Structures are given as structure tokens and as C-alpha cells.
Amino acid sequence: MPKTAIVPPGTGKPLAPYVPGILADGILYVSGTLPLDAEAQVVHHGDAAAQTRHVLETIKGVVETAGGTLDDITFNHIFLKDWADYAAINGVYAEYFPGEKPARYCIQCGLVKPEALVEIASVAHLGTATGA
Structure with missing residues (x-):
């Protein structure tokens, strides 16, 4: 199956061996x-x-580089460091997904950078978009 790495312009060096996004089918x-x-x-x-x-602006950049919009996101995986931040995270999240919301889950866990309070991974269905 062909796949395309999606790396928006100006993306910094990743912390580990991965790319910001992969587009496949x-x-x-x-x-x-x-x-x-x-x-x-x-x-x-x-x-x-x-x-x-x-985080959501960064995800938006990856999705747009692939030819989509945030409306194409169908699933988000949300990781937060502390449940005390849940309301603040949801407040911003609702701004980025004002209409029909993607499916999601949210868990509390330790993150790879101790100063980070949130991490989000997404899945978007772009149809025939080919990426940039």
C-alpha cells in the first residue's frame, strides 16, 4: 500500500523516529x-x-498540508497529565470542533516531556486527497 509522509513546512526535528503524519488510502x-x-x-x-x-494548531497544519481540514478528523486520542486540566483542554477543543465532534478518548498519563500537559493524536479521512 502506498503511503506518503506529511511534514508541514517549518516542522522541527521530532523527538523520536516518526513523521508528523502519514497518508495512506x-x-x-x-x-x-x-x-x-x-x-x-x-x-x-x-x-x-x-x-x-x-497542539491543535500543529495538527491543523498537518491536516491542511495533506489537503484536508479539521472537519475531516474522525477520531482524536487525547492524553492529559492531570485531570485538573480537563475543563481547560475541553474548552479549547470545543473551539476547534464546533459542529459535529470527532469520536475520541481521553486518558491521564505521564507524557514524554514532563512540562507538557496535553498530547493529541488524530485520524482524518480525506477521501482522495493526495497530500503535498
Whole structure:
């Protein structure tokens, strides 16, 4: 099965051996996305809402590079460091998915960067989009 790596312009070096997204048969798999800058440093320390916004903007960039929109996202995997941030994360999440919501799950866990409060991975169905 042919697959295409999706790497938006300006993407920093990943923390591990992965790419931001893979497009295969019209389905885009977006890697777990942390609130990182181009130098792989966590941004917006202590602010779960700002970190969530950063993560969703990064995911939006991957989806748009592949030829889609956030409306194409069908499933999100949400990982949060502390349940105390759940409301803040959901507040921002609702801004990015105002209409019909994707399916999702949310779990509390440790994240690869201790300063990160949220990580999100997504699946989008783009149909015949081919990516950039």
C-alpha cells in the first residue's frame, strides 16, 4: 500500500523516529502531538489551554498540508497529565470542533516531556486527497 509522509513546512526535528503524519488510502494518521516549538521545547508552561491550542494548531497544519481540514478528523486520542486540566483542554477543543465532534478518548498519563500537559493524536479521512 502506498503511503506518503506529511511534514508541514517549518516542522522541527521530532523527538523520536516518526513523521508528523502519514497518508495512506485517503486516511491521515497524525502522530501524537505535544506543545513543542521548532527546537522541541515545551511552550506555554503551566497553561493547559494555551498548550492545547498550540497542539491543535500543529495538527491543523498537518491536516491542511495533506489537503484536508479539521472537519475531516474522525477520531482524536487525547492524553492529559492531570485531570485538573480537563475543563481547560475541553474548552479549547470545543473551539476547534464546533459542529459535529470527532469520536475520541481521553486518558491521564505521564507524557514524554514532563512540562507538557496535553498530547493529541488524530485520524482524518480525506477521501482522495493526495497530500503535498
